[in-house]
Amino acid sequence: MEVKGNIKKSRGLKDFTRLLLGLCLCLFMLCLYQQMRLWQLGVIDSVFIKATALYLLHQLGFTAFVGLVLAFVFRFLESKVPALGFRTTLVFCTMILISEVWLVEYFIHQYELLDYSTFTGLPNINMSMSSMLSGVFLAVIIVGLFWGAYKITTSWHGIIGRMYPLTIVFFVMFLGTFFMEEQPINQNKVQYLVTDAIAQAFDVYEYTGQKEYPLLRPWSPTTGLDGYFKFTQKKPNVVLIVLEDLGADFVNQKGKYRGFTPFLDSLTSVSLSWDHFLSNTLDLESTIPSVLGSLPNGVSGFLRAESPVDRNTLFGLLKANGYRTAFYSGSNTSLTQLDKFLEQEQVDFTNDKSDFGAGYQLLRADKAGNISGYPDKEVYKKWKADFSPTESPRLDVFMLSSLQDMDLLPEKSTYLDILEHKMTNLGLSRESTRFIEKNKDVFAARLYSDDALRQFFMDFKQEEQFKNTIFLITGNKNLQRPNAQRLASYHVPFIIYSPLLTSNTTFKTKASHQDIAPSLLSLLHNTFQFDMPQQMAWLGGDLISKEPKKIALYRNQGVVKDFIIENHFISSGTVYAIDDELGLSGKRTATKDSLQAYFKQFKAIDHYVVEQNKLLPDSLSLFKVSKRRFTNEEKVWIQSVFNGSNFDNAYATARSLAHKGNADRALLLCAYILSEVPGHIDAQILQGRIYAWSKEYAKSLATLEAAVKKYPHYQDAYAALLDVYFWSGKVTNYVWVAAQMERNAIESAQLDQKIERLKVLEQKINSQLSQLDFESTE
Template identity: 40%
Template sequence: LFSLFMASLFTDGKPINQNKVQYLAVNIYNTSTEDNSYTSKEEYPLVQGPIIENVLGDYFELKEEKPNIVFIMVEGLGRDFVGEGAEFGGFTPFLDSLTTKSLYWENFLSNTGRTFGVLPSLLGSLPFGKSGFMELEEYPNKLTMFSVLKNNGYHTSFYQGTNSSFDKVDRFLNSENVDFILDKSGFGIQYQQQAEDAAGSSWGYPDKELFKKSISLERNEDQPRLEVYMTISTHEPFIPPNQDFFETKVDQILKNGDFGSRETKIIEKNNNVFATLLYTDDAIQWFMESYKSQPNYDNTIFVITGDHRLIPIPQRNSISRFHVPLIMYSPLLKKTRKMSSISSHFDVTPSILALLDNAYEMKMPKKVAWMGGALDMETAFRSTKNIPLMRNKNELKEYISKEKLYTNGDIMELDENMDISSTFGGSGVEKSLERFKSVNHYVTTENKIIPDSLTIFSVQTEKFTPAEITWINSIYDGSNFDRSFFKARDLAFNKKWDDALLLCRYILSESPSHIDTKILSGRLHIWKGNYEESVKILKECIAMNPNYIDSYAALFDVYFWYDKHAEGLALVDIVQENSASANEISNKIARAKTSARKAGIKNYETSKDTTNSTLASIE
């Protein structure tokens, strides 16, 4: 019936724009992110041989030990603000200088127009699914740089100043067995959150605080590292630390710069946005300088790119939103190079893994299923790739096929300035887009990206029986994990511990960073007499969020109930060092000290060191 309805809106394949209802239906069809028309006999259409050309090899003097790889994904960092010829140049002076010392792609593209897609595209070269890969209800088998490098001895980590449950980042990272995750909850009282917005809420920790926290953490000099950072400051509400200082710098740059009337008006109207760009650029410079003190800095490759271009600043055309820089800097570089050819986030993971595989004895998959290929190293402008561009979680209406751009139903042509103009021909572009949509739907809904035999880490999912699912659905309506947590807590208070644990398991399977649920599960285990599991869970909670007082409160109770007086005493200093709310549990702290004194514990420092080392090992 729907196909007949759609057919009635077209004549010879063209829409009849007779009314708004017809236009809306056509627009939904043209901009949808997937369709279910896949008919090929290929069971795994993305699987290909693992041979990706090693285009980076000539530019690096690699050492005997594998290099560290450090990604910095900068919120909103569009090409319009970075590098020679930037429309709004002068507001990222450090990054501008870095482009001249690096491998630099000036006509690079993000594959999505919002942050939700950068991790799967940049670190996994993965398809989108319907609303972004991380939004899939069940993850299909996949390969990413996280899993491949971890399988080759790398320590993997992810750092951001916001809540990792946003966009389900935590769920994606957990599916890749990432070794260490830092988010808003894990900073402690030594770091200052971003100022609150008009609604009285804070996004989290600004970029320099993020980098300071990271630099303070210990690194193993005997193990290569994959570190991935996601910045937040260049995001609404654009209120950087020292805002007046950076806004004064904006005024100075505007006064001394050579901006046209249009650019001048935009900068004046968005003074705080450009001030934030200056702040983030300064934070990245601080990080790059500070990282020189970290183990094996001289054996590190830094990759800096934007997740998409800043949305609030007016854009020149429909491709601007995706136009970001790619900067690859390293002490290992033998020579620099600026590329004007077009590549995308899809091409980064395949190219870096090809570099490593060519130089070291790597355990690599026999076949891969990357959406991209080798980065284009051509210095002159050219466009040779097919690149889907997902504007947001429900729109896919840009698609590059070679030199042609499909956008909003029109076929356009890209030039060396990333401007677009009308062109004749290019009917194959739309067919290529429809083919991508059908494959995108098929491989993500049917678990057909790669077969089980090629997986490194099988996606670990909680298994629930049909009876358990029926019960969970009767309790949880799918609308809010906090509400579900309160139901689990009520069940626990009524001593229905097994039911409460089941509901906790379900919540954590969907939202691994829901710390209140995790603390509740720790308490449930101690109420059921499982001391070891309870302590393990609660220490993980403290490692997740060293400032959150409820984790300490629960662990103090467990130590007291089981007469672990030395451990309880050692926990006193830890809570006072890390939590601004230690006064809220002063009674438990006093109880721990009294119990230790009555037990005759004298070797206080040894107890403290033991507990600290245990917590550190969990991190």
């Protein structure tokens, strides 16, 4: 081969230019591949559109930029070692192409660019097996095409000799693209990721203000919602439902894909609703602290902050005023550290993927063998099974994941049939119909979710408490479309429905998830005089205030990426004007510097209060969330026995230590496991057993009773607790355990034997007591 045979010879700019030609050709092919795939999926109407031309121009300019940068490296390395510059350029261009392949596949799968914050959480990125396989196949083809292009241009010496100066022209064209309107669909994906990483690296989050708690301010319970409710003397129940991927495109007659949420549409017509409502983050789990606490994000997301942050949320503030709190989800909350947040908030009852007992149907396994969890109907069914009327008001929070693949749902055919019927009767545009045809799973999943919501309301209406309940329903992000404006991704519905409403209306004011907690608490406080802290550190305000707003938008977990200041939208260093329908009408330069300065100041505060735990003083926090601090000596020992991320292995080590009689070390390792994974029930049970073996029965019972309440379907927790009742002589307490088992439909011969053992002991103690003579003798 010519390449191999001459690999040691010194190379010139003609060889360098041939590599650039190959790079440019392959980038062009990836551009066409992306557009063809998007057209095939029904996302765009044609391959040959303006966005394609802009994309090709970006690819050409990017190639020229790479050429100018590498030219100096090439010449320098060639002057030192023959062919070293050539080999370096060859490897670098190959890496660019492989990276671009994967980033294009990600864009086709997610309809959004991969930014640096998301890239750093790469293991959590959800891509199907077919997408990964097509990425591998495409990478092989593109690298082969790159080599082929280099070989074909071997005889083009005359033409190539005159081409290199054109890179200056191409580079000028590349600079010109900075003055065009950029959209994710027409950007070079490697360029975007690298520039975003550089921007984050040089973006200084240094807070230089004088206030120790810059977000802390006196609380003023004012809201315009007061006039829309007529309350009874009882505090109302609150139900919050966050539906993944429920965007504004689906809801009401204004939705681009209207008609696929018929129940939610009917509910909206008798509710308070917002036309211009925004999610502060596109990440489902990150929506929870945003909605419940109006909280900032920090560098890596509030849930992923290195140390706990003192705060007050709806969970704590309502609980302090007599509410029972609960959280329901069908997914695994420990994967995103949401379980830590719920633990710190001292939620009375949590239910995620690990807490469903018999009688609930998991989603089918995907092609890779993974089971994501339980679908909406099963989560509502679990709530119904757990529901029991109480005198105390309730806060029930639902976080429901969307179905990415309808094949996983046993009822798939039912909702696909409904989808077909809808498509023939809704009168959608040709463009919308084509998109739906190519993405039937997405729309069938929306129909399923809406039907599940309808059934939930029907079940709840049978309860007396329904009449005194406020329902809040929202989503985490809009339908992702590559040709949509950036602000559109955040546009979600928000409705407040309640039998307590006196009227319904639609608000045109801009509002966000961060306005929900301040407004709801003000509404309840003004009627029921809640016991509230005098100072708060919320980012949001009143839901229906017409005052100019500042709204932080975080895209995914990570630093704030976009920002709204009054009627201006800041994104990727550009300031846009926002029109009356949340459209971006053009770039603004007159006020750019002052707006960017404010945005930079906000990012510094956002980072500071989360990373330094300066949201509010711990004296104002209802629940102290300080994480256990391990001494350096303890850390060294923990690292010596556990240095991975598999906490089940750490649990096995702790159990082995306990069985060998090393209780102190076993307890230390259990404490570490629970500090990192609060939902590790086996570690908590082991902790309770070790206390019992050391005859610290009070600690043991407190630990194990908490475990049973938290995980009422886990039989090992019951077994451990019954053992400790027996060892400690708490013979009558089995009655409570038996009641819990009956309520949660737990049937176990082993547990029945343990209860029988306690009954026998109880009878023996009662018999001995009856034989004693308690009468005094003279």
